[in-house]
Amino acid sequence: MKFASMHLPLIFSVAFPGLAAASSILFSGGTVIGFDSATESLDVIRNGSVLVTNDRIVGVYSRAPSTALPKGTEIIDITDKIISTGFVDTHKHGWQTAFKTLGSNTSLVEYFGRYGQFVTGTIFTADDVYIGQLAGIYEALNGGVTTILDHAHHTWGTAQSNAGLKASIDSGARVFWSYAFAHLTNVNYTVEQQVSDFRDIAKAASFKGTATSLGIAYDSFGPNPNVSEVDVVMGLAKEFNVSVITTHSLQGPWGFDNSPEDVNNLGFLNNSIPIVFSHASFLTNAGASLLRATNQYISITAESEMHYGHTHPHSHLIQDQASLGIDTHFTFSSDILTQARLWLQVTRRLLYAEVLARWEVPANSPMSADQAFLLATRHGGLALRRGDIGVLAVGAKADLVVWDGTSPALLGWNDPVAAIILHASVGDIEHVLVDGKFKKRDFKIAERTYPDIKKRFLKSAKRIQKVMVDTVTPLPRAGDPWPYNELNIGETNTVDTLRGKGKGYGELFLDTGK
Structure with missing residues (x-):
C-alpha cells in the first residue's frame, strides 16, 4: 500500500x-x-x-x-x-525504569556488572517488571514516542516474561515486544526453558488485536555462535512469524559482534522478517553493503553511545539504513526528539571536522533538520518494515x-x-x-489509573534502588582483561572543574536511607 x-x-x-x-x-x-x-x-x-x-x-x-x-x-x-x-524508538529496555538516576556516570563496563540482564534477575519480581515497564512506556508516550521496539531482556522466568508483555499491552502504545533468549546463569534459567516459555506466549497470543506484537531478541549470532541454538531461535521466529528480530551489535574493540556478516553467514540476514542491529557502532563497509542489499537497518542510540563509550565512528555513513533508539532510559532521556537533535549535531560535527582537518572552512551544513525528523519517524517504520508507521x-x-x-x-x-x-x-x-x-x-497522560500506577511504581523503585545502593558489586578495573576478547580494560582521563587539590569530579547524590 x-x-x-x-x-x-x-x-x-x-x-x-x-x-x-x-x-x-x-x-x-x-x-x-x-x-x-x-x-x-x-x-x-x-x-x-x-x-x-x-x-x-x-x-x-x-x-x-x-x-x-x-x-x-x-x-x-x-x-x-x-x-x-509520532516518533519511533527502535531500541529500548523498558523494564529498567526503576534504576533511574543510579547510573548517571556509569560506563558500559559498570553497566554489565550492575544493571544488565545477567546480574539483576534475582532482584525483580513479576510485579516489579510489570510496573517498571508500564511506567517507562508512559514516560515515552508523554514524550511523543508512539512506537517502541523493546529488547525485552527481563526474561528471567515465565512470570517476569509475561509481566513485561502484559504491561506493554496494557500501555496501549505500539510495542514490538521482543523476547530475549540468553544463558541466564544468574537465575538458572536455560535457553531450553526460554524456548518453552516463548512457545506458550506465542500460542496464547494475548497480544492479538492489540497494538503490541511479538518479536525476538538474540545476542549470540557471532563471532562464535552455537549454530544449533541459533537454528532453534530462528526457527521459532519463522514458525510464529514474529514481527521483528533485534540484536545488540558493537564490533570493534568491544568483542561481541552480532554483525550483519555474522547473521548473513548463518543464512538468516536476507529473509522476510526485519532485523534491527542496535548500535552497530563499528559497522564495517562489508556490513553496510549487506544491510543495503537485504534492506535491514541499524538503530542509532546517540545519547547512549556517547554516555557509555560505544561511540559511533561509522553510523553517520549508513543513515540510509538507520533509525533512532533510546537504549537504557534510566540513564538519560526517554524521548526520541532528544536523540534526533543530538544525532543531528553529532553528524554535523563529524563532517565539519573533515573539512577543518583539510585546513578549509565549511561552506554548508552537512545534515538537515528534515533528515533528523525522518530518522526519528519514517526510518523507524522502515526498519520495522511497516510503511504505515512513522508517517x-x-x-x-x-x-x-x-x-x-x-x-x-x-x-x-x-x-x-x-x-x-x-x-x-x-x-x-x-x-x-x-x-x-x-x-x-x-498535556496530561490520558489514563485515569495513572496516579495509582505512579504510586505502585514508586514503591517498587524505592525497594529496588535500596537493594542496588546497599549492594557492593566488585567491578572490573583498569588493567583487567576484557572478557569478550584479548584486550584489557583501560582508564579514561577525567575532567576537573575545580582548581588546585579539590575533587572536581563530584559525587552521586543517592539516598542511602542512613
Whole structure:
C-alpha cells in the first residue's frame, strides 16, 4: 500500500464500510507535517486538517473538508499548532525504569556488572517488571514516542516474561515486544526453558488485536555462535512469524559482534522478517553493503553511545539504513526528539571536522533538520518494515502528536520541522494518539489509573534502588582483561572543574536511607 497526503478538501481519501458508526476525530486548522510517498519526502500543509477514523488516518486536507463528516466526529481546533506523526524508538529496555538516576556516570563496563540482564534477575519480581515497564512506556508516550521496539531482556522466568508483555499491552502504545533468549546463569534459567516459555506466549497470543506484537531478541549470532541454538531461535521466529528480530551489535574493540556478516553467514540476514542491529557502532563497509542489499537497518542510540563509550565512528555513513533508539532510559532521556537533535549535531560535527582537518572552512551544513525528523519517524517504520508507521498520510496508522505552537519555545516558528527538531521539548506536546486513541491529552497522560500506577511504581523503585545502593558489586578495573576478547580494560582521563587539590569530579547524590 502506498501512503500520500491528500490536498483535496472535498473528498474523503479512504472509504470505510459503516463509516457513520465509526469513531472519528478531525484535527482542524493546524500545520500538518505530512508525508508524500511519491517523493519519499515530508509535505507541509498550512491551515490543514487531518481526519482519523478508528485506528487510521482517512483524510489529509489543505483546508477543512466541506462535505459531511462521519456522524459523531469530534472536532479539535489545532489553529497555531503543529500536527505530526509520532516518533519511533527502535531500541529500548523498558523494564529498567526503576534504576533511574543510579547510573548517571556509569560506563558500559559498570553497566554489565550492575544493571544488565545477567546480574539483576534475582532482584525483580513479576510485579516489579510489570510496573517498571508500564511506567517507562508512559514516560515515552508523554514524550511523543508512539512506537517502541523493546529488547525485552527481563526474561528471567515465565512470570517476569509475561509481566513485561502484559504491561506493554496494557500501555496501549505500539510495542514490538521482543523476547530475549540468553544463558541466564544468574537465575538458572536455560535457553531450553526460554524456548518453552516463548512457545506458550506465542500460542496464547494475548497480544492479538492489540497494538503490541511479538518479536525476538538474540545476542549470540557471532563471532562464535552455537549454530544449533541459533537454528532453534530462528526457527521459532519463522514458525510464529514474529514481527521483528533485534540484536545488540558493537564490533570493534568491544568483542561481541552480532554483525550483519555474522547473521548473513548463518543464512538468516536476507529473509522476510526485519532485523534491527542496535548500535552497530563499528559497522564495517562489508556490513553496510549487506544491510543495503537485504534492506535491514541499524538503530542509532546517540545519547547512549556517547554516555557509555560505544561511540559511533561509522553510523553517520549508513543513515540510509538507520533509525533512532533510546537504549537504557534510566540513564538519560526517554524521548526520541532528544536523540534526533543530538544525532543531528553529532553528524554535523563529524563532517565539519573533515573539512577543518583539510585546513578549509565549511561552506554548508552537512545534515538537515528534515533528515533528523525522518530518522526519528519514517526510518523507524522502515526498519520495522511497516510503511504505515512513522508517517502522517492517508491509510497510515493514526499515531499522532500535536505540538503547541504558541509555547515560549515555539513562539514565532515558521518552519514546523525545524521548530520541532531544534526548538521543541516534551513540554510542548499537547496531545499524543496511538491507533486513534488519546494517550496524552491536554498535556496530561490520558489514563485515569495513572496516579495509582505512579504510586505502585514508586514503591517498587524505592525497594529496588535500596537493594542496588546497599549492594557492593566488585567491578572490573583498569588493567583487567576484557572478557569478550584479548584486550584489557583501560582508564579514561577525567575532567576537573575545580582548581588546585579539590575533587572536581563530584559525587552521586543517592539516598542511602542512613
